Amino acid sequence: MIHGTYAHPQEFWNTGARLDEYGVNAVFVHSGGLDPTTINRARSEGCLIFAEFATLNGEYGDYVYQHPEAHPIGADGNPVPKATWFLGACPTDPGFRAYRMQALRDLLAVADIDGVWMDYLHWHAQFEDPYPLFVKTCFNDCCLRSFEQWSGLKVEGQTVPEKSQWIFMHAARPWEDWRVSVIVDWAREIRQIVKELRPQALVGNYQVAWKDEDLGGVRRRCMGLDFNGLLPYVDVFSPMIYHGRSGKTPEYVKEYVEYFSEHYPIQTEPGKYPRLWPIVQAHDEPRISPEEFGRVLEYGLAGKSTGVMMFTLGSVAADSGKMAAMKRVYLGK
Ligand SMILES: [Zn+2]
Secondary structure (H helix, E strand, C coil), rough: CCEECCCCHHHHHHHHCCCHHHCCCCCEEHHCCCCCCHHHHHHCCCCEEEEEEEECCHHHHHHHHHHHHHEEECCCCEEEEECCCCCEEECCCHHHHHHHHHHHHHHHCCCCCEEEEEEEECEEECCCCEEEEEEEEEECCHHHHHHHHCCCCCCCCCHHHHHHHHHHHHHHHHHHHHHHHHHHHHHHHHHHHHHHHHCCEEEEEEEECCCCCHHHHHHHHCCCCCCCHHHCCCCCEEECCCCCCCCCCCCHHHHHHHHHHHCCCCCCCCCCCEEECCCEECCCCCCCCCHHHHHHHHHHCCCCCCEEECHHHHHHHHHHHHHHHHHHHHHHC
């Protein structure tokens, strides 16, 4: 069982605690926070170390601001605004893709890690806020060209608004399938790089915790996220089941974990993949009581799940009640 934490452990360490005293055996840390001191200390406290890798986050590294050609283009032909705090990137822009893949190679070359967790592996959208935002992108030249090549269709119209309208009216399904293929191909190359440089390392995916049919299938249709398509390239699926943020009850965590366990070929035997390690909410937005946090942590281990972690370890460290709840669940007492 993976008893994980998400976020740099510094705030936890500031309380004077050790990770192994709390039963933590895996830390998931943003790739930028993985310096040798952090890695060595987490290892000395008995932990596996996994890097969160900001995949299609256009703001990470200020990329789209310095390279506006990678800013996603909306159906009206204009660069899309941020979806509250998130801005995606054009996933077919060759410069952006090369930049991100090189960042992954650089990370794997220096950091002694046990795996890489893809984050923001989806088209520009906002699903982490209580009121999600969906935007249809991307209609820049490289995306339109890629869609035509992939589908064999000739998109009609002169302007981007005309072309996007033609797609929605005449080729919505192939367009959605093409968008899935673009995301799957990112996962394919990321896996190839990870296995080339660190063959033992796992490839995980942080993903929206929506069922296939939720909101009219918008997870696949708008975000381009098809878990069957990702199956060959993902060792561990980590749905972000933030019940409080999304207006659900704590029990929904259990329901979703069981749903995912039934709908996808999740493995539980040692050495068998893919596995299911959800991430649950500790963060007080809205307020999550220690009792509630302890429950969702336990629910995260329901079904065929063989691991769990929380967003974030800092939120746990800030609340002695949550520290006690984590210790109780992870040490089983
Ligand atoms: Zn594009």
